[in-house]
Amino acid sequence: MQFKWCSDCYLISSGYIESNLTKKLISIIYFPWWEDNSNCYCGELLVFTSNCQKYCENCFIFFIGCRYCLTTNIIFGITNQSQCKKCKRVTTIILDSKKIISINSGNSVLDDFLVSIRSYQSEIAKFTSVIKNIDKCFAPSEINNIFRNRHKSSRSLMKYIPYSKFTNVKKIAEGGFSIIYQATLLDGIKYDFRTENILILKKFKNSQYAEEYLLRELMSNHYGYTDNRNFYVHMVVNTYGFTKDPRVDRLDSYILVMEYAPSGDLHKYLQKNFTEIDWRKKKLVILFNITNGYLNFKHIGK
Known part of the structure; x- marks a missing residue:
């Protein structure tokens, strides 16, 4: 049996509040029910900071519940307070400042990129349209699925990683624009249900190369993976x-910070093997x- 909720009794709404990190407006959704999921929309386990507060360390979505009204505010970004839509009580959001280091490198351009890839703006626009035309009776799962369908893979979003880790x-190598290092990351990187500890560090040789290629490579890799269902992008x-x-x-x-390829680059792999x-089984497949x-990344942004 599937239970439906009355849209007249359980009003859903949305709005904006200011982020105390970026000083820009971020979206907030007011659910008239208690959101009891343990996983974020991106699939990551939520971190509980109290009985009424939880958040995602991957995309920094906060789920703030009101214990008096049994409602939930879902905040798409970092801020310090949340106000219940029904009783107007204000709750201070609990968050260790050390936890936001992954999107706070100190470079405003790069940090804006890290914040932007965690944005749910297209889903929120769809959500706003749906609740305006919602049926008399609805199931909460119909609303939540708008956000859950956004993610096409289990990969974590890009982040800033302190060098001390x-x-x-x-x-291990040097090219025309960059120097390649191999390194061990203490905590590892979660990727496709596994943890990678051995990684590659790609350092550009000068500021001119970094200015031209750094953000471009970050953007192309992110959008190439998240906007594409094609297996071959992997x-x-x-x-x-x-x-x-x-x-x-x-x-x-x-x-x-890049994935480590134990067999080396294509040139070295072909030289050795x-x-x-x-031709029939390997070379043509490669x-x-x-x-x-290449084609998947070439068409990014078109």
Whole structure:
């Protein structure tokens, strides 16, 4: 049996409040029920900071419940207070400031990017349209599914990772624009239900290269994965975010954090294994995967 709720008795609404992190307006949704899910819309487990508060460390959505009215405010960003729509009680949001380091690198352009990829604006616009035309009777799951359908994979969103979390940093290659290092991340990166500890750090050789390529690579990798259901996009090395060399105070101090490919780059792999790879089973498959991965990223933004 499926229970339906009366839209006259249980009014759903939305609005905006100011983020105390970015000083910009962020969206808030007022649910007339107690939201008891343990997982965020992105699939990550929520962190409970009290009996009435929980949030997602991946996309920083906050679920603030009112214990008096059994309602829930869902806040899409970081702020310090939440007010119940029904009883007007104000609740102070509990959040350790150390937890927001993943979207607070100190560079305003890069931080705006990190905040923007956690935005649910298109889903909120759809939500607003739905509640305006909601049926007399509805199920809460119909509303929640608007946000849950947004995520196409289990990958965590890009983030800023403090340089102090990396150990065993060693140079392994150098190209025309960048220097490649291998490093161990203490806590690891969660990706597709596994944890990666050995990662690649890609440091641009100067500020000019960093200004031209850093943000572009972050954006292309993020949108290539999140906006594409094609399997072959996963043939491209993933970028998990970036870190910053604390010894340098320039743009080239920001370093891409990328997936480690144990077999090396394609050139080294072919040099080592070319005679053992037959055309029918391996070489054409490699070429096919590279072509599809390239096409997926080439059409980003078009």
